[in-house]
Amino acid sequence: MVKLLSRIHNKKILKHDQAMMKLPFLSTEKLAIGIDIGSHSVKICELKLTDKTYSVINLGSILLPEGAVEDGSLHNPEAVGTAISELLKNLQIKHKKVAISISGYSVIVKKIHLAIMEEKQLEEFISSEAEQYIPFDIDDVYLDFQELKTNTGDSDATDILLVAAKKEIVDEYLNMLRGLGLQPVVVDVDAFVLENIYESNYPLHGTVALVDIGATNMHINIISDGTSITAKDIVMGSRQLTEQIAETFDITTEEAEALKIGQTPAEDKQEQIARIFNSICSQWVSEIKKTIDLYHSNKTNKRLDKLALSGGGSKVAGLIEFLHNETNVPVEIFNPFIKMLKNPKQIDPDYLNNIGPEMTIAAGLALRTSVI
Numbered sequence: 001m002v003k004l005l006s007r008i009h010n011k012k013i014l015k016h017d018q019a020m021m022k023l024p025f026l027s028t029e030k031l032a033i034g035i036d037i038g039s040h041s042v043k044i045c046e047l048k049l050t051d052k053t054y055s056v057i058n059l060g061s062i063l064l065p066e067g068a069v070e071d072g073s074l075h076n077p078e079a080v081g082t083a084i085s086e087l088l089k090n091l092q093i094k095h096k097k098v099a100i101s102i103s104g105y106s107v108i109v110k111k112i113h114l115a116i117m118e119e120k121q122l123e124e125f126i127s128s129e130a131e132q133y134i135p136f137d138i139d140d141v142y143l144d145f146q147e148l149k150t151n152t153g154d155s156d157a158t159d160i161l162l163v164a165a166k167k168e169i170v171d172e173y174l175n176m177l178r179g180l181g182l183q184p185v186v187v188d189v190d191a192f193v194l195e196n197i198y199e200s201n202y203p204l205h206g207t208v209a210l211v212d213i214g215a216t217n218m219h220i221n222i223i224s225d226g227t228s229i230t231a232k233d234i235v236m237g238s239r240q241l242t243e244q245i246a247e248t249f250d251i252t253t254e255e256a257e258a259l260k261i262g263q264t265p266a267e268d269k270q271e272q273i274a275r276i277f278n279s280i281c282s283q284w285v286s287e288i289k290k291t292i293d294l295y296h297s298n299k300t301n302k303r304l305d306k307l308a309l310s311g312g313g314s315k316v317a318g319l320i321e322f323l324h325n326e327t328n329v330p331v332e333i334f335n336p337f338i339k340m341l342k343n344p345k346q347i348d349p350d351y352l353n354n355i356g357p358e359m360t361i362a363a364g365l366a367l368r369t370s371v372i
């Protein structure tokens with residue numbers, strides 16, 4: 001059984017404060033292997049939970065051929081399957097239970113305001129009434145929901161987060177994984193995974209905008225005191241930079257990628273590359289600002305304390321300063337392993353630091369229990 005999209009914020013995940021509690025005995029819970037299937041690369045992460053503390057066990061990434069994953073769907077399942085198998089083999093991971101996430105047009109997330117009900121009653125209500133909230137045929141989607149516990153006691157209504165994902169798209173992922181002999185136990189949504197991994201590493205109080213910038217997608221999730229207030233997926237990412245560099249200098253995507261990440265010295269191209277960075281990062285910043293404005297359009301919302309950036313796109317030189325100047329909010333790189341135990345003899349600390357931003361979603365998926 002797949003826990004689809006489910007336990008969206010996973011009630012089994014230890015919140016920061018609970019993780020501080022010490023149990024009189026050691027207990028280890030077997031966790032799922034987190035597999036983040038991005039459009040640029042697959043990232044895999046294995047964590048261990050012992051005595052309520054997470055340890056980083058194993059992690060790595062592998063590039064995907066261009067076009068294998070587009071718009072959140074598997075265009076070339078064979079190529080993605082081959083990449084996952086190769087990476088699991090390289091990392092010597094034997095555990096078969098895996099957690100994945102999806103995003104993009106196949107997922108609809110809606111906050112609805114309903115009268116407080118018992119869980120069972122709510123389940124029945126959602127399955128019979130979901131159609132009115134979702135632009136898809138109800139038979140074509142997997143549904144899940146979570147009570148957000150926003151009721152303050154002065155009304156008898158509360159907010160429910162409703163999630164619907166197209167079966168066709170989700171099944172493509174499940175079939176591909178099963179074809180590799182893996183057992184998918186959780187399918188989550190990128191924006192929620194981001195939230196879970198943030199909350200297991202950083203204090204719950206305050207208001208933060210989590211921004212993951214990948215190759216083709218940007219996920220923004222603004223959370224306040226542990227509750228998601230505004231979430232948005234935007235089709236933008238670091239591949240825009242590669243494409244623009246390739247076009248400007250009439251070079252291949254690989255050559256442009258190497259120039260972008262500084263692997264090849266820019267030399268006389270420096271000025272033009274800086275202009276490309278500037279123009280594309282301005283688009284990203286403008287989208288981030290629009291989401292922040294949307295968040296503030298509700299007058300009761302608190303001031304943003306910070307922006308936490310993840311994804312490979314967060315490494316773009318100068319982006320942190322640019323974003324800070326434009327939003328006037330402190331900006332930092334999200335380290336998904338900051339609170340976890342790490343063994344420098346097993347995983348090189350420099351490698352872990354460098355890959356941290358890209359690993360955020362894989363690490364968030366690896367928090368999930370494999371017990372089903």
Ligand SMILES: Nc1ncnc2c1ncn2[C@@H]1O[C@H](COP(=O)(O)OP(=O)(O)OP(=O)(O)O)[C@@H](O)[C@H]1O
Nearest residue numbers: 038039040041214215216217238311312313315316
């Ligand atoms: N130093 C850098 N400067 C600019 N871009 C970078 C840098 N390092 C990595 N990237 C870019 O980050 C992207 C990969 O990030 P990530 O692994 O988060 O993407 P993904 O998860 O595969 O994609 P998506 O989530 O959008 O489908 C690539 O486009 C890569 O070129």
Ligand SMILES: [Mg+2]
Nearest residue numbers: 038039214311
């Ligand atoms: Mg990604």
